[in-house]
Amino acid sequence: MSLMLDTGALFRRYFTKLVRNPTLLVTNLVTPVAFLALFSQMLGKLSVFPGVGGSFLAYLTPGIVVMCSVMFSAQAGMSIVNDLNSGFLQKMLVTQVNRGAILLGRLCTDVFMVVIASILVVLAAIAMGVSFVTGVPGILLLLATSAFFGLTWAAIFLAIGLKTRSAETLSAFGSGVAFILLFLSSGMFPKSIMPGWAQTFSAWNPVSYVSNAMRSTVLGGYDWGAFASAYAVTGALAVVAFAAALYQFRKTVH
Amino acid sequence: MxxxxxxxxxxxxxxxxxxxxxxxxxxxxxxxxxxxxxxxxxxxxxxxxxxxxxxxxxxxxxxxxxxxxxxxxxxxxxxxxxxxxxxxxxxxxxxxxxxxxxxxxxxxxxxxxxxxxxxxxxxxxxxxxxxxxxxxxxxxxxxxxxxxxxxxxxxxxxxxxxxxxxxxxxxxxxxxxxxxxxxxxxxxxxxxxxxxxxxxxxxxxxxxxxxxxxxxxxxxxxxxTPGELKSALGGETIELSFESSGNPELVARAAKVLGTIAGLSQLSTATSSLSASAANAERLLPSVITTLAKEDIHPSALSVSTPTLDDVFLRLTGRRIRSDELDRRTTEPFLQ
CATH class of the missing domain: 3.40.50.300 (P-loop containing nucleotide triphosphate hydrolases)
Structure with a gap:
């Protein structure tokens, strides 16, 4: 009971903070849509490559949704670092707040924002003429997958934030590692245009698994095999990320 | 327990x-x-x-x-x-x-x-x-x-x-x-x-x-209680200051001279100051001044105070509570 109520109280806090910092919020919400518009216009010629299915815009849509899961989950790490360094976490820890709610409230906020950003990307894609072959159920599955992947990333960022207590490390990791993973995956570009080494990297990259599965909701129809691999890879990643985040959290709050 | x-x-x-x-x-x-x-x-x-x-x-x-x-x-x-x-x-x-x-x-x-x-x-x-x-x-x-x-x-x-x-x-x-x-x-x-x-x-x-x-x-x-802690010090405090540059030898010599005056106790010294306790500090002041003058020691300032908690701390630890700051002040080279 206290877990639910405390999670709710903290969700409210984080959400209010997001809304009160409109620059960050708008940037994060607009960037993926802008990427979708720009890339699909400038690289429209990729539409004829094998595996693209005739429309690079449709091909790119799930990749940009994955981008949302990574961008918003970085906020989880930033927020815990700020709370640690300002003393706010300690101030919460001397209250009766349920310890789990401190993590859960944060994760709920990030997943909520990942879903909002993903919906915006889907709506923008539809407005630009993409049609989802699987319809509304497929879009819901895509959003759920995006939420799960976002949750996993939030746990990764939380673990790094708790371990390093440094906003600089987090933003370096967020814009460096996360973007390398995004761009060296089949989510952004078809395998057929990549050099050999990038194809190898992309074949191991979790972002590729997730975007391949998501793409089947836009192009070609449900590929349950791809979904099985995507959830297996994300699930494994989630187990490691949550174990690391919980370990670091326990070390912090002892 | x-x-x-x-x-x-x-x-x-x-x-x-x-x-x-x-x-x-x-x-x-x-x-x-x-x-x-x-x-x-x-x-x-x-x-x-x-x-x-x-x-x-x-x-x-x-x-x-x-x-x-x-x-x-x-x-x-x-x-x-x-x-x-x-x-x-x-x-x-x-x-x-x-x-x-x-x-x-x-x-x-x-x-x-x-x-x-x-x-x-x-x-x-x-x-x-x-x-x-x-x-x-x-x-x-x-x-x-x-x-x-x-x-x-x-x-x-x-x-x-x-x-x-x-x-x-x-x-x-x-x-x-x-x-x-x-x-x-x-x-x-x-x-x-x-x-x-x-x-x-x-x-x-x-x-x-x-x-x-x-x-x-x-x-x-x-x-x-603050009162108990202060009264345990026994009476008032006489404090003598010397030129700000600090002169430990002079302070030590002054302490030695004051040690001969009956009624003064608990002498403690710092780089450029010296303090002592007395039950009736004001009455002792004239003899403090004349005794020091005989030895050609001239403090730049002299004060009598009733004890504060700061004195309690000084007495218990041998230093002032904010000694880190005071030390820094005295060791800094004097800017001309």
Whole structure:
């Protein structure tokens, strides 16, 4: 009971903070849509490559949704670092707040924002003429997958934030590692245009698994095999990320 | 073990806290705080004050010893302890994006205050700390003193029976400090909230606290009411200052000369000053001056003072509580 109520109280806090910092919020919400518009216009010629299915815009849509899961989950790490360094976490820890709610409230906020950003990307894609072959159920599955992947990333960022207590490390990791993973995956570009080494990297990259599965909701129809691999890879990643985040959290709050 | 009374809201026995790097921040302290008391924990920077507070408020694990707060063992039942305490830490902590009211509502919810009474209690607290006019503004726009008051109010929203304050007035301007003192006195007197306050300001402890424990290097070196501690010093203090550049030999020679005067005791010296205690210091002044003049020693200033807690600290430790700053001042090369 206290877990639910405390999670709710903290969700409210984080959400209010997001809304009160409109620059960050708008940037994060607009960037993926802008990427979708720009890339699909400038690289429209990729539409004829094998595996693209005739429309690079449709091909790119799930990749940009994955981008949302990574961008918003970085906020989880930033927020815990700020709370640690300002003393706010300690101030919460001397209250009766349920310890789990401190993590859960944060994760709920990030997943909520990942879903909002993903919906915006889907709506923008539809407005630009993409049609989802699987319809509304497929879009819901895509959003759920995006939420799960976002949750996993939030746990990764939380673990790094708790371990390093440094906003600089987090933003370096967020814009460096996360973007390398995004761009060296089949989510952004078809395998057929990549050099050999990038194809190898992309074949191991979790972002590729997730975007391949998501793409089947836009192009070609449900590929349950791809979904099985995507959830297996994300699930494994989630187990490691949550174990690391919980370990670091326990070390912090002892 | 000291006797245990049921009205002891804090009971600490032989508390030891060792940090992972081996520092013994708290080195076997024992004390009692009675319910309703305004208790002061006095000591210089790094003496172990914050470590003690962090341990009693469940943020740090003790290495050994016994500590109970509001009837619950700190190491075994931290949740029970958290129910009864409010904590104001050294750094002012408020959420700058939330309004003053939102800050209080958040902590009320985190402290599981029922929603029926929360709104009314928040309004009441905002009145007590005089923030009702700005309650709807983000706390980021508050001044330092206003933030501290909001911080204090958020520690009271669940009506704790015991309030811990770790150097609450550090960094506040004199006006905000005086205002905070008044709130604390009101909370203690009218609501019966026990207050445990750490400070390195002597006049703060003297003005507010009914009883004081003095801590240095992780150990308790004195305990009592401010009056008891001061009267234990025996009489007034004569202080002689010499030219600011400092002249330890001259001070030492002066100390030797003063040692021959009957009625002066407890001589202590610093680089450019010297102090001594006397039951009737004013009557001894003429002979102090003439005896020193005979030896061609001429102090630049001379004063007589009744003891302060600062003198108590000097007596107990051999240095002033803020000696770090005084030392720095005297060792700095004099700029021409």
């Amino acid at each position: 000291t006797a245990y009374h049921t009205d002891d809201i804090i009971a600490v026995d032989d508390l030891v806290v060792v940090y992972p790097d081996g520092t013994r921040a708290v080195d076997g302290i024992s004390f009692r705080v009675r319910a309703g008391e305004f208790f002061g924990f006095l000591g210089p920077n790094g003496a172990g004050k914050s470590t003690t507070i962090k341990t009693l408020t469940t943020l740090l694990r003790m290495t050994s010893g016994y500590a109970s707060v509001a009837g619950a063992m700190v190491d075994r039942d931290p949740d029970e302890v958290r129910r009864s305490i409010g904590v104001v830490s050294q750094d002012t902590v408020v959420d700058v994006d939330l309004t003053g009211r939102e800050n209080l509502l958040l902590f009320g919810r985190l402290q599981h205050v029922s929603s029926e009474v929360l709104e009314e209690r928040v309004d009441q607290l905002l009145r007590v700390v005089e923030l009702e006019d700005v309650a709807g503004k983000p706390a980021g726009r508050y001044s330092g003193g206003m933030r501290k008051r909001l911080d204090l109010a958020s520690a009271l929203v669940h009506e704790p029976s015991l309030l811990f304050l770790d150097e609450p007035t550090t960094g506040l301007d004199p006006q905000s400090r005086a205002a905070l003192w008044e709130y604390l006195e009101t909370i203690n007197r009218e609501k019966g909230v026990t207050i445990f306050l750490t400070t390195q300001y002597m006049e703060e402890a003297d003005r507010l606290c009914k009883r004081i424990a003095i801590i240095d290097h992780g150990r308790l070196i004195g305990e009592g």
